[in-house]
Amino acid sequence: MAPGNWTRVTQFILISFSSLPTEIQSLLFLTFLIIYLITLMGNSLIILLTVADPMLRSPMYFFLRNLSFMEIGFNLVVVPKMLGTLLDKETTISFLGCAIQMYFFFFFGVAECFLLATMAYDRYVAICSPLHYPVIMNQRTCAKLAAASWFPGFPVATVQTTWLFSFPFCGTNKVNHFFCDSPPVLRLVCADTALFEVYAIVGTILVVMIPCLLILCSYTRITAAILRIPSAKGKHKVFSTCSSHLLVVSLFYVSLSLTYFRPKSNNSPESKKLLSLSYTVVTPMLNPIIYSLRNKEVKNALGRTFHKVLQKPCPLVSKK
Numbered sequence: 001m002a003p004g005n006w007t008r009v010t011q012f013i014l015i016s017f018s019s020l021p022t023e024i025q026s027l028l029f030l031t032f033l034i035i036y037l038i039t040l041m042g043n044s045l046i047i048l049l050t051v052a053d054p055m056l057r058s059p060m061y062f063f064l065r066n067l068s069f070m071e072i073g074f075n076l077v078v079v080p081k082m083l084g085t086l087l088d089k090e091t092t093i094s095f096l097g098c099a100i101q102m103y104f105f106f107f108f109g110v111a112e113c114f115l116l117a118t119m120a121y122d123r124y125v126a127i128c129s130p131l132h133y134p135v136i137m138n139q140r141t142c143a144k145l146a147a148a149s150w151f152p153g154f155p156v157a158t159v160q161t162t163w164l165f166s167f168p169f170c171g172t173n174k175v176n177h178f179f180c181d182s183p184p185v186l187r188l189v190c191a192d193t194a195l196f197e198v199y200a201i202v203g204t205i206l207v208v209m210i211p212c213l214l215i216l217c218s219y220t221r222i223t224a225a226i227l228r229i230p231s232a233k234g235k236h237k238v239f240s241t242c243s244s245h246l247l248v249v250s251l252f253y254v255s256l257s258l259t260y261f262r263p264k265s266n267n268s269p270e271s272k273k274l275l276s277l278s279y280t281v282v283t284p285m286l287n288p289i290i291y292s293l294r295n296k297e298v299k300n301a302l303g304r305t306f307h308k309v310l311q312k313p314c315p316l317v318s319k320k
């Protein structure tokens with residue numbers, strides 16, 4: 001390219017669903033807004049319940065609270081801007097804004113992979129060594145494990161974002177996605193990105209595979225332990241303590257691998273956008289629903305809290 005028509009990119013334009021008719025975009029806006037509100041309320045409710053209810057003090061609920069916290073962060077990074085893209089004809093995002101969005105997307109995404117692995121380890125200890133569980137999973141260990149899950153997000157997000165945004169961007173500034181994810185932004189770089197691409201692929205595989213293998217290890221042991229239980233009732237009872245987590249993990253990993261690990265040939269930007277919706281919008285909403293509908297302890301806590309809230313206005317009546 002001649003130096004004359006070399007325009008430096010100072011902002012990006014997010015092309016989210018602008019190929020769709022306006023009415024459908026409005027419909028999408030309404031749908032995603034409702035999902036977003038449900039997500040915020042559901043995850044806040046989990047945080048409030050696990051803080052307020054004394055029956056939800058076990059490590060499992062400490063990690064669940066941390067997961068809800070991550071889901072809220074993850075949603076705040078991606079969804080409000082995406083809702084904006086559905087209302088405006090052209091949504092711009094500044095260079096710095098795009099970098100910050102990508103940074104926190106990776107930060108929360110990686111942390112979630114590792115926190116799900118930590119939660120699997122928690123279920124493994126609870127099921128395979130129930131007698132030692134309170135000693136092994138004491139408060140300090142829990143705090144350390146949670147902190148260790150947050151940690152890998154820092155280096156991964158920092159390297160990914162600073163490297164990608166140090167490349168020269170010129171010419172078109174249209175990001176064909178509803179947020180600044182790495183592959184659509186990489187397409188706008190006008191320099192040789194071969195080394196970065198190798199790094200990105202290896203990095204993604206490691207960040208997804210390491211926690212995934214840890215989860216598989218935990219669940220292999222858990223399955224073996226459950227199979228050794230003689231009665232069907234006992235089997236069911238033990239399985240029910242990890243079924244919510246298993247469901248959440250499966251949803252997260254299936255949607256993530258469908259988006260990032262598919263052959264390039266059948267990967268149109270439109271289908272990629274739709275698949276990205278599954279883990280940016282849908283799974284964060286489902287997690288609190290899964291945990292509160294499938295889990296007796298959470299259901300009971302919900303009942304108790306509502307009961308308390310309803311009884312508060314008339315303490316004289318309840319004293320009788």
Ligand SMILES: *[C@@H]1O[C@H](CO)[C@@H](O)[C@H](O)[C@H]1NC(C)=O
Nearest residue numbers: 065066069142143144146147
């Ligand atoms: C999540 O874990 C970290 C690290 O232990 C802790 O500092 C933080 O308070 C936890 N967050 C919530 C919402 O419990």
